[in-house]
Amino acid sequence: MIKSKLLYSITRTLRGIGKRMIERIWRLGAGTRLFFLTIFYSGESFKRFHLTLREIYFTGVMSLLIIVVSAFFVGMVLALQGYNTLQKYGSSEAIGVLVALSLVRELGPVVTALLFAGRAGTAITAEIGLMKTTEQLSAMEMMAVNPIARVIAPRFWAGVISMPILATLFSMVGILGGYMVAVPLIGVDDGAFWSQMQANVDFRTDIVDGLIKSLVFGVACTMIALFEGFDAPPTAEGVSRATTRTVVISSLTVLALDFVLTSFMLVI
Amino acid sequence: MDRTTIDLWVGIFVALGVAALLGLAMKVGNLTSSKIGPTYSVTAAFENVGSLKPHAPVKSAGVVVGRVDNIVFDSKHYAAIVTIKIDKRYAFPKDTFANIYTAGLLGEQYVGLEAGGEDDTLKNGDKISQTQDAIVLEKMISQFLFSKASESKADNKEADSKAEPSTKAANVKSAVKSTELGDPPF
Amino acid sequence: MTTNIVEIDNLSFGYKGRLLHKGINMVFPRGKVVAIMGGSGSGKTTLLRLIGGQIKPSKGEVRVDGEVVHKQDRDGIYKLRRKMGMLFQHGALFTDLSVFDNVAFPMRELTDLPESMIRDLVLMKLNAVGLRGAYNFMPTELSGGMARRVALARAVALDPNIIMYDEPFAGLDPISMGVICDLIRSLNDALGATSIIVSHDVKETFLIADYVYFVANGEVAAEGTPHDLMQSTLPFVHQFVHGEKDGPVPFHYPAANYQSELLNQSSAK
Numbered sequence: 269m270i271k272s273k274l275l276y277s278i279t280r281t282l283r284g285i286g287k288r289m290i291e292r293i294w295r296l297g298a299g300t301r302l303f304f305l306t307i308f309y310s311g312e313s314f315k316r317f318h319l320t321l322r323e324i325y326f327t328g329v330m331s332l333l334i335i336v337v338s339a340f341f342v343g344m345v346l347a348l349q350g351y352n353t354l355q356k357y358g359s360s361e362a363i364g365v366l367v368a369l370s371l372v373r374e375l376g377p378v379v380t381a382l383l384f385a386g387r388a389g390t391a392i393t394a395e396i397g398l399m400k401t402t403e404q405l406s407a408m409e410m411m412a413v414n415p416i417a418r419v420i421a422p423r424f425w426a427g428v429i430s431m432p433i434l435a436t437l438f439s440m441v442g443i444l445g446g447y448m449v450a451v452p453l454i455g456v457d458d459g460a461f462w463s464q465m466q467a468n469v470d471f472r473t474d475i476v477d478g479l480i481k482s483l484v485f486g487v488a489c490t491m492i493a494l495f496e497g498f499d500a501p502p503t504a505e506g507v508s509r510a511t512t513r514t515v516v517i518s519s520l521t522v523l524a525l526d527f528v529l530t531s532f533m534l535v536i
Numbered sequence: 537m538d539r540t541t542i543d544l545w546v547g548i549f550v551a552l553g554v555a556a557l558l559g560l561a562m563k564v565g566n567l568t569s570s571k572i573g574p575t576y577s578v579t580a581a582f583e584n585v586g587s588l589k590p591h592a593p594v595k596s597a598g599v600v601v602g603r604v605d606n607i608v609f610d611s612k613h614y615a616a617i618v619t620i621k622i623d624k625r626y627a628f629p630k631d632t633f634a635n636i637y638t639a640g641l642l643g644e645q646y647v648g649l650e651a652g653g654e655d656d657t658l659k660n661g662d663k664i665s666q667t668q669d670a671i672v673l674e675k676m677i678s679q680f681l682f683s684k685a686s687e688s689k690a691d692n693k694e695a696d697s698k699a700e701p702s703t704k705a706a707n708v709k710s711a712v713k714s715t716e717l718g719d720p721p722f
Numbered sequence: 723m724t725t726n727i728v729e730i731d732n733l734s735f736g737y738k739g740r741l742l743h744k745g746i747n748m749v750f751p752r753g754k755v756v757a758i759m760g761g762s763g764s765g766k767t768t769l770l771r772l773i774g775g776q777i778k779p780s781k782g783e784v785r786v787d788g789e790v791v792h793k794q795d796r797d798g799i800y801k802l803r804r805k806m807g808m809l810f811q812h813g814a815l816f817t818d819l820s821v822f823d824n825v826a827f828p829m830r831e832l833t834d835l836p837e838s839m840i841r842d843l844v845l846m847k848l849n850a851v852g853l854r855g856a857y858n859f860m861p862t863e864l865s866g867g868m869a870r871r872v873a874l875a876r877a878v879a880l881d882p883n884i885i886m887y888d889e890p891f892a893g894l895d896p897i898s899m900g901v902i903c904d905l906i907r908s909l910n911d912a913l914g915a916t917s918i919i920v921s922h923d924v925k926e927t928f929l930i931a932d933y934v935y936f937v938a939n940g941e942v943a944a945e946g947t948p949h950d951l952m953q954s955t956l957p958f959v960h961q962f963v964h965g966e967k968d969g970p971v972p973f974h975y976p977a978a979n980y981q982s983e984l985l986n987q988s989s990a991k
Binding site for chain 1: 774776799800801803804806808810811812814815816817818827828831832
């Protein structure tokens with residue numbers, strides 16, 4: 269009796285794990301399919317580019333404030349922490365390099381992507397999910413208008429265009445924040461701050477690689493947000509869960525992709 | 537939201553992005569300083585290039601005159617062949633001396649050119665014959681310490697003096713190694 | 723040109739092994755208002771989706787204007803859909819667009835009409851549903867009945883041959899209901915279109931429909947003119963039309979014996 273109960277609970281657990289795995293893999297496949305469909309129908313949406321412009325306004329411009337403010341604080345904290353350690357080795361001038369490299373290479377793209385997932389990604393998921401719940405997507409389809417071309421593709425390209433711009437702004441504002449702390453507050457030499465930075469930050473390997481990263485993150489975050497919205501069960505609970513999933517999956521994907529991209533970039 | 541307002545804001549947004557990128561390129565990055573015009577390449581053989589890497593600067597009198605193009609191993613002479621590209625504006629005599637220096641104690645390595653006295657100048661594809669290898673810090677320190685040790689062995693006949701310097705040398709050696717392996721944290 | 727604009731032929735549809743429809747036959751003659759009635763969950767809305775080609779039947783076929791819907795490719799289906807207008811249950815207005823832009827949406831997306839002509843057309847359509855004065859409202863500012871009327875104006879924006887209504891009366895106050903009722907009939911006659919109404923509101927539907935199909939258990943249980951059905955002695959139709967609590971459609975969902983379930987607690991686990 270007990271034995272059969274144990275066996276039952278084991279098989280049930282195993283079945284649960286298997287089911288979840290299949291579900292995950294199914295979602296990966298469905299997401300990829302949506303990605304290719306989006307690319308395929310992008311041409312149709314490019315013909316009316318003002319749709320994409322409108323979405324750039326909602327995803328990019330509306331995220332400006334949060335990006336600029338957090339970048340400023342991140343830069344200031346980096347400078348403070350960096351100074352704290354660097355002055356022990358008598359090289360506090362290197363603070364500019366520290367701030368610039370950490371921002372341009374890592375923090376700019378990654379933190380921007382995380383903030384983007386929280387600010388714009390959730391908005392996209394909730395909007396698409398609600399459009400689906402209120403049958404707006406169905407209505408569009410019944411009007412012989414392709415929702416992927418009309419709704420998904422403009423949002424996708426808006427995200428892909430906005431992300432590198434936001435990440436660049438993040439890095440620049442962050443460096444300015446670091447400068448504000450390092451030079452007027454701590455008293456690091458103004459010239460040394462910039463010249464050390466210029467000597468050690470390479471345009472090709474640091475700035476361009478950072479841009480490539482943010483472009484990849486832009487594709488990933490926007491696509492995840494769109495897919496979660498598109499795939500959300502048409503209920504209030506379904507949409508709210510999809511929104512949460514957008515943040516969780518986007519964040520994990522960004523961090524994992526960051527590792528992969530960084531290792532590629534350091535090797536090549 | 538009016539379409540023209542949206543266009544305006546998106547325009548501002550993109551302009552800000554471009555401005556930030558330009559700022560990064562000019563003020564933060566080395567795009568301006570690393571710009572080299574047309575170049576000619578010369579090679580130099582070294583027995584040891586240390587940690588010299590492609591894209592490392594080539595300096596003369598402290599001014600960047602070129603970049604290291606690539607580094608290959610020559611299995612005939614068991615030497616490293618370093619190809620460097622020098623800005624066409626700068627001509628160097630044939631008997632120019634190529635060294636591998638280190639910027640600071642632990643900084644990156646670069647190629648330093650010291651001009652010789654000949655009238656003929658280096659041309660594309662020429663080879664610099666006079667070179668000096670990279671200084672490997674631990675090799676130098678161990679050499680120094682071993683010579684010290686042999687000196688003190690000659691001076692001092694006491695039994696325990698033999699062991700001490702060699703352990704010291706080992707200690708220094710490992711300390712140097714660890715700083716070399718661990719790159720600066722940024 | 724066939725007399726029936728839409729024909730449903732021996733149609734079966736189901737998913738996950740459960741059949742929702744089992745061999746349904748229906749015809750929708752041109753110019754008529756035809757209603758599909760049935761209880762909640764009897765697959766009425768699914769029928770509309772099958773006509774619109776959003777889903778594929780498991781067996782049988784739907785023909786629109788003589789063409790089999792599920793055998794069309796994407797372009798073919800889109801071409802067929804341009805002949806259709808659909809009013810969704812809750813209107814399905816685009817919440818990010820104003821009333822004007824909602825009605826203009828299909829014209830802007832599917833035609834190359836100049837903006838000035840679109841403006842005139844939109845105002846005409848809005849005038850037809852009596853909401854010309856509300857053209858710059860956002861959908862969230864509209865009442866349920868008004869939203870439904872805007873959605874109706876949008877559904878007929880391109881003068882479709884077939885207008886499908888998914889529960890057009892659900893959740894409306896009596897006045898709005900009467901307005902929608904009138905609009906369905908008058909638009910149908912003015913456009914010379916065919917209307918397909920999916921509903922479970924007997925009174926309103928019987929008022930405007932020319933012909934009614936009853937769907938129950940995945941089959942057409944009864945059909946006829948509203949007058950015939952009012953007189954019908956079929957138990958199901960009688961129960962439905964007169965809104966009786968118990969009948970062939972039982973009040974209780976099939977369950978174990980009530981008494982034994984209450985007394986024997988372990989069986990509930």
